[in-house]
Amino acid sequence: MVEIKAKLMVASGRVHRTFAEGIVKHLNIPLAKTEIMNFSDGEIFVKYDENIRGEDLYIVQPTIAPADNLMELLIMIDAARRASAYRITAVIPYFGYARQDRKDQPRVSITAKLAANLILTAGVDRVLTMDLHSPQIQGFFDIPLDHLYSSAVLTEYWRNMLKPGSVVVSPDMGGVKLARAYAKRLQMEFAIIDKRRPRANSVEILNIIGDVRGRDVLMVDDMVDTAGTLTRAAKALKDAGAGDIYATCTHPILSGRAIELLMESPIRRLVAADTVPLKNTCEKIEIVSVTRMFAEAINRIHKAESVSVLFI
Secondary structure (H helix, E strand, O other), rough: OOOOOOOOOEOOOOOOOOHHHHHHHHHHOOOEEEEEEEEOOOOOEEEOOOOOOOOOEEOOOOOOOOHHHHHHHHHHHHHHHHOOEEEEEEOOOOOOOOOOOOOOOOOOOHHHHHHHHHHHHEEEEEEEEEOOHHHHEEEEEEOOEEOOOOHHHHHHHHOOOOOOOOOEEEHHHHHHHHHHHHHHHHHHHEEEEEEEEEEEOEEEEEEEOOOOOOOOEEEEEEEOOOOHHHHHHHHHHOOOOOOOOOEEEEOOOOOHHHEEEEEHHHHHEEEEEOOOOOOOOOEEEEOOOOOHHHHHHHHHHHHOOOOOOOOO
């Protein structure tokens, strides 16, 4: 085993301090002291209020919109680098701007690569994240990246909640790998909803591939933003004769009319991880913490141990 002389330290941005506090609680260490503020014009100021020279620093900050949250992470990384931290790891529970991961139409940006470039330029040494919107985004980083999977935690929740014979459903073709992972862990069959998206945040359901009639359904997705895909899929499943319909996701963004759509939909419960701060909620939503998994991953990275054992 590699002996690590640098002290393990965890710092938090302002976006989701509760998440960082959950991590350090499991690690049994305090959060590093920081001062983060905005000048009158909105410019962000960051200062570490304790010595981090030569230490193994983990900066916790999901990069959910607005872009100031990404900028705050960049400034925290830059400040740590200039303060001579031994190693800087960006802990990004939710990696924002990941949906634009390829040039699928003329004259558009690949923001996932842009965000990766910015984080690299700021001076980070490695990244720890969870359920990237597209796994290939890992290749946008030329540094070590540890990719955690919430399915290891969320499937434990559903294991005793779903009836025998239930079906795991991917709400689109892009989520097939995730649905298959859930189905394998839960030892269930899985189905796929084939959809067409004529424009952003709009979806048209085409057909269901698989047998859902008379069976309870668990829809799985990496994120729920406007809940348009999820709720339309739920209606299609109900129209196809499905029984009780549940949903689970890693990142509950829940913007726009998401709560209203969830309340109007046949979805009985949406269970999500706590990777982003929950700004909107309702009685159908339940949050399951993944801070213990992040804490264990941080501890293993610090000790130069395997992280893959967390999701095998």
